Amino acid sequence: MNTQPFRKNLLVFFVAPAIAACDAATPSAASHSAAPAAPTDSPDVAPTKLPANFTSYATQSIGPNVLCHVGAVTGDDGMNQKPVAYARNIKNQQILWMAKLDVPVNTFQSRATHCTSVGDSAFVLLQSDTQPEQTLSQTLLRVVKLNMKTGAVTLQKNLDVPKAYSAWVDEGADHFQWQAGALVVSGTYRTSSDNDSQAAFTLHLNSDLKP
Numbered sequence: 001m002n003t004q005p006f007r008k009n010l011l012v013f014f015v016a017p018a019i020a021a022c023d024a025a026t027p028s029a030a031s032h033s034a035a036p037a038a039p040t041d042s043p044d045v046a047p048t049k050l051p052a053n054f055t056s057y058a059t060q061s062i063g064p065n066v067l068c069h070v071g072a073v074t075g076d077d078g079m080n081q082k083p084v085a086y087a088r089n090i091k092n093q094q095i096l097w098m099a100k101l102d103v104p105v106n107t108f109q110s111r112a113t114h115c116t117s118v119g120d121s122a123f124v125l126l127q128s129d130t131q132p133e134q135t136l137s138q139t140l141l142r143v144v145k146l147n148m149k150t151g152a153v154t155l156q157k158n159l160d161v162p163k164a165y166s167a168w169v170d171e172g173a174d175h176f177q178w179q180a181g182a183l184v185v186s187g188t189y190r191t192s193s194d195n196d197s198q199a200a201f202t203l204h205l206n207s208d209l210k211p
Helices: none
Strands: 054-063 066-074 082-089 093-101 109-118 119-130 139-147 151-158 167-168 176-179 182-190 198-205
Touching: 066 119, 082 119, 109 176, 139 167, 139 182
Parallel strands: 054 109, 082 109
Antiparallel strands: 054 066, 066 082, 066 109, 082 093, 109 119, 119 139, 139 151, 167 182, 176 182, 182 198
């Protein structure tokens, strides 16, 4: 989209390189073979390798020897992006967890473009398109909070950019970072479908994704 500088060519994709409860019960013969139900907020089990057609958008350190990778997977036609984030151990290159994130309601595709962390949580920025036609589409923003150790989604919230018809965040860690105790998100927005009506914005959020 000519109004989304950070959107990559969807027809070119690659596999990133190597950097790329249930209640407790007493065991019994009858229950020993029953598998416990997976928590509903758990990410998909991390595979041994990245899914096909994964495009990397950014890599950011989120702890000692741990990198957060964000991007999207597509169909074989390079369309219909679905956001993905995963953590990798730098020393042994092992994928610690992988989260295949939901495409927000009322959008047709989404990509994870930025990642940062504070305390025991990682924060991922999603940028989503409302329509396949670039000249008509709007870009919507969402922040997803993940458990640093498991990748489970603990909170997510759409970002409200006042007066924005469409908003986006350019490439670079400085546009999505923790600063003075706040998650600072800075980008550009349009007040209408007119490409000439652009302005900069900056949002400050706490760890609960509130202003």
